[in-house]
Amino acid sequence: EVQLLESGGGLVQPGGSLRLSCAASGFTFSTHPMTWVRQAPGKGLEWVSTIGAYFDTHYADSVKGRFTISRDTSKSTVSLQMNSLRVDDTAEYFCTKDAFVGNGIWDPFDYWGQGIVVTVSS
Amino acid sequence: EIVLTQSPDTLSLSPGERATLSCRASQSVTNNYLAWYQRKPGQAPRLLIYGASSRATAIPDRFSGSGSGTDFTLTISRLDPEDFAVYYCQHYGRSPEMFTFGQGTKLEIK
Numbered sequence: 001e002v003q004l005l006e007s008g009g010g011l012v013q014p015g016g017s018l019r020l021s022c023a024a025s026g027f028t029f030s031t032h033p034m035t036w037v038r039q040a041p042g043k044g045l046e047w048v049s050t051i052g053a054y055f056d057t058h059y060a061d062s063v064k065g066r067f068t069i070s071r072d073t074s075k076s077t078v079s080l081q082m083n084s085l086r087v088d089d090t091a092e093y094f095c096t097k098d099a100f101v102g103n104g105i106w107d108p109f110d111y112w113g114q115g116i117v118v119t120v121s122s
Numbered sequence: 123e124i125v126l127t128q129s130p131d132t133l134s135l136s137p138g139e140r141a142t143l144s145c146r147a148s149q150s151v152t153n154n155y156l157a158w159y160q161r162k163p164g165q166a167p168r169l170l171i172y173g174a175s176s177r178a179t180a181i182p183d184r185f186s187g188s189g190s191g192t193d194f195t196l197t198i199s200r201l202d203p204e205d206f207a208v209y210y211c212q213h214y215g216r217s218p219e220m221f222t223f224g225q226g227t228k229l230e231i232k
Contacts, residue, residue: 047218
């Protein structure tokens with residue numbers, strides 16, 4: 001059974017830092033890109049960052065230069081280091097797994113973690 | 123970047139009725155790289171449809187997707203009480219920067 005378990009959320013002041021982690025199990029972690037998606041209160045879903053199977057990284061413009069995604073294949077974990085946090089980074093963050101491998105495109109997400117809340121407030 | 127606009131914002135229907143949700147793209151979607159998700163309160167989003175019309179694993183056949191180019195539709199043939207939720211369409215493709223979501227349609231019980 002595929003499981004994605006996020007941790008590390010909480011309350012942080014503007015300008016602060018937080019590190020989210022996602023422990024993955026139940027699939028061949030090394031072959032799948034992993035993505036963070038967020039949803040701010042009352043808003044829709046927003047792509048945040050993706051790390052490919054070959055450790056290539058991609059970021060939404062809204063977080064570029066402030067967030068860093070990484071993965072540890074030996075531990076089957078993906079992390080999101082969030083620096084210079086802003087009030088508008090307040091959201092529920094989801095760790096997701098892409099649905100397929102080897103088809104040459106970046107696929108939709110067939111498994112999601114339960115979500116973890118990040119609140120940026122003074 | 124493709125912008126996805128969903129309509130209506132809210133759809134009020136009764137169990138047993140047919141639901142039709144729309145997703146319009148600002149430019150043509152290559153190879154129908156369009157997915158649909160369902161999100162219920164307190165739960166993570168669930169992938170329903172990918173490739174505009176392929177059902178994801180374990181999705182009931184009352185859910186169907188159609189469309190091409192810039193206009194896509196999610197149809198729920200006979201609403202079950204558990205289907206009342208928010209639905210999002212998503213574009214994907216040859217780079218992660220193509221991951222964009224529509225603003226969502228809330229399907230509520232009438």
